[in-house]
Amino acid sequence: MSCVLVSAAAAQQPPQTPAAATALANAPAPSLSLAQTPGSVPGSIPGSASPQDGPLYLSLQQVFQMALKNNLDIEIERVDQTIADQSIPLAKGGGLPRPINYTVADTPAGEAPAAVPLLSFSSPGLTPLSVDPITQTISSSYNTSRVLEGSHSLSLSPTPYSGGSPVPGFDAQLQGRYGWLRRNPAVSLLTLNPSAATPADTATTDNTLGDTLLTKGFSPGTTIQLGVNDFVQSFYSGRSSAVPFSHPNAYALIAQPLFRGAGHANNTRYIAIAKTNKKISAAVLEQQIIGTIAGVENLYVDLMSLQESVKVQEQALTAARLLLHNDQEQLNVGRMPPIEIARAQSLVTSSQLLLTQTISLRDQQQVVLRTLLDPHSLTSTPGNTSEIVATDALSPPETEPGTDTDAPLPELIRSAWEKRPDVQQARLQLTNGERQVASSANAARPEIDLYGSYESRGVVIPGLTAIGGDSLTGNAPTDPVPTGGSRSSTVYETGIQFSLPVQNRVAEANLGADKALLKQQQMRVTQLESQVAAEVRNAITALHAAKSAADAATEARELQTKLLDAAQESFQAGYTTNLALIEQQTYLAQAQTTEVIAKAAWLKASAQLDRVLGHTLEKSGISLKADRSGSPQH
Numbered sequence: 335m336s337c338v339l340v341s342a343a344a345a346q347q348p349p350q351t352p353a354a355a356t357a358l359a360n361a362p363a364p365s366l367s368l369a370q371t372p373g374s375v376p377g378s379i380p381g382s383a384s385p386q387d388g389p390l391y392l393s394l395q396q397v398f399q400m401a402l403k404n405n406l407d408i409e410i411e412r413v414d415q416t417i418a419d420q421s422i423p424l425a426k427g428g429g430l431p432r433p434i435n436y437t438v439a440d441t442p443a444g445e446a447p448a449a450v451p452l453l454s455f456s457s458p459g460l461t462p463l464s465v466d467p468i469t470q471t472i473s474s475s476y477n478t479s480r481v482l483e484g485s486h487s488l489s490l491s492p493t494p495y496s497g498g499s500p501v502p503g504f505d506a507q508l509q510g511r512y513g514w515l516r517r518n519p520a521v522s523l524l525t526l527n528p529s530a531a532t533p534a535d536t537a538t539t540d541n542t543l544g545d546t547l548l549t550k551g552f553s554p555g556t557t558i559q560l561g562v563n564d565f566v567q568s569f570y571s572g573r574s575s576a577v578p579f580s581h582p583n584a585y586a587l588i589a590q591p592l593f594r595g596a597g598h599a600n601n602t603r604y605i606a607i608a609k610t611n612k613k614i615s616a617a618v619l620e621q622q623i624i625g626t627i628a629g630v631e632n633l634y635v636d637l638m639s640l641q642e643s644v645k646v647q648e649q650a651l652t653a654a655r656l657l658l659h660n661d662q663e664q665l666n667v668g669r670m671p672p673i674e675i676a677r678a679q680s681l682v683t684s685s686q687l688l689l690t691q692t693i694s695l696r697d698q699q700q701v702v703l704r705t706l707l708d709p710h711s712l713t714s715t716p717g718n719t720s721e722i723v724a725t726d727a728l729s730p731p732e733t734e735p736g737t738d739t740d741a742p743l744p745e746l747i748r749s750a751w752e753k754r755p756d757v758q759q760a761r762l763q764l765t766n767g768e769r770q771v772a773s774s775a776n777a778a779r780p781e782i783d784l785y786g787s788y789e790s791r792g793v794v795i796p797g798l799t800a801i802g803g804d805s806l807t808g809n810a811p812t813d814p815v816p817t818g819g820s821r822s823s824t825v826y827e828t829g830i831q832f833s834l835p836v837q838n839r840v841a842e843a844n845l846g847a848d849k850a851l852l853k854q855q856q857m858r859v860t861q862l863e864s865q866v867a868a869e870v871r872n873a874i875t876a877l878h879a880a881k882s883a884a885d886a887a888t889e890a891r892e893l894q895t896k897l898l899d900a901a902q903e904s905f906q907a908g909y910t911t912n913l914a915l916i917e918q919q920t921y922l923a924q925a926q927t928t929e930v931i932a933k934a935a936w937l938k939a940s941a942q943l944d945r946v947l948g949h950t951l952e953k954s955g956i957s958l959k960a961d962r963s964g965s966p967q968h
Contacts, residue, residue: 405706414615496777559585639728654681
């Protein structure tokens, strides 16, 4: 009798074509609904509902492209770039910048093979010494937490700063009013005794109203007003005029604050904040891309490990069935007791259940990955979507000499501080906070303004003229244009106006609170830098541990293969029992699964180190050279 169990480590996907970053720079990102898949039916559309469509074969680089093109979290952050861009002209006009979005979405946890001990004499789904029911079952419900996204905010503080001193409106404003005015006598006047009413009381008059004003503010805090109006208005026939500005009054006013509201830096702070917010928003977008790419890579590695785990369980099931077949033949000739058949059947049942569970996890992992690569395909395509097949091999991560852990630890930490966008945007938030505190200090100063005005007064109604005018005609008894022409007077004025609160508790309290808030943000930046340093140290330690575990798992799998071969030879020679052979087959399946998980953990540890060092985009071949749309270049 012979029983052979093939090692899953030898079974791999067909060789894939590696996609270099330079080749991907001009390549269109694949889509679940448009990309052609190697090995599928020519002309088929992957991701459609048609069952004859073949699987969608994707390399890790293609997965990155699809995430950059279709991921909704990245698209949301790209929309935020437009809001940040529009805040700059908004602030240049004297408005307040729009708040930016600091929220970064986290990728789902996804599914992964069940972890098993590295070296252990116990199987996760079988007790070889008995035929008791196995403990592992398949859940009747899907764990929704594996597909749900979390989120975290990069904002240093949810509490906003005070408004500080107001800024002038930098956009010139032209205001005006033009109208027509008619005066009709009251009904009571028309019903009076004719001897009691004068012609002026019953006269109907028409006039026009005209007023134009231009206002504008400047960065030192200066404001000007220029205007003209027909200040002289007459409501009686003798002074009626249908021509606006028949007697114009022009005026000019300029004001310059000396303390509160003065200073170019103070009044242009919102422009500087808006420009800094644009950089912060770009850093938040980069952080979202890094988080998405790192998360997608982890999900892809888990998909690769689940695919390999399926192969391991398929081979374990094949070997268990072969053992059961051989044992039944031995039973038929009287060389095997019935209990050994029961044990072999228990091994087949356990292997079948583990295979079913692993396949379920693999299929669920495809759905989780699809939510990040092309979520529209889950809602717009009826029926079943095509299977996603990871084509990259579950091989050790590539490391270049002189990089990553080869550099001294302090240098790696300093490099992470400079490269990581979450640290960069945190420092930019401090810059904006310092501007806000400076404005709060300005708002606490006394308000003293220097002003000057010029006014050319038009014709003024003589003060001694009776309102009713001539009792017979309604006309003014004197010439409405006094000697001196159409401008009867010119007025100049200059001086100082002030507003000095006896108690300035509101402004002083705002300044004190803003200083405390800035100090709090400074401590949180220090805390973030400390966390980054801890992440770098832990990631390096985790990478070394994962590498050692993967090497040990490979060695354990090789040793277990030899033990199974020895057990098969001993069984064929009659020196051992069927139970010993079942044990060794079970342990080999466990060792193979452990090796797959250990390799996946090594790849994920390497990706985690790239993330904490700020190398994720560089290692993934993604360049963030901003184009006009703000989209990253791959």
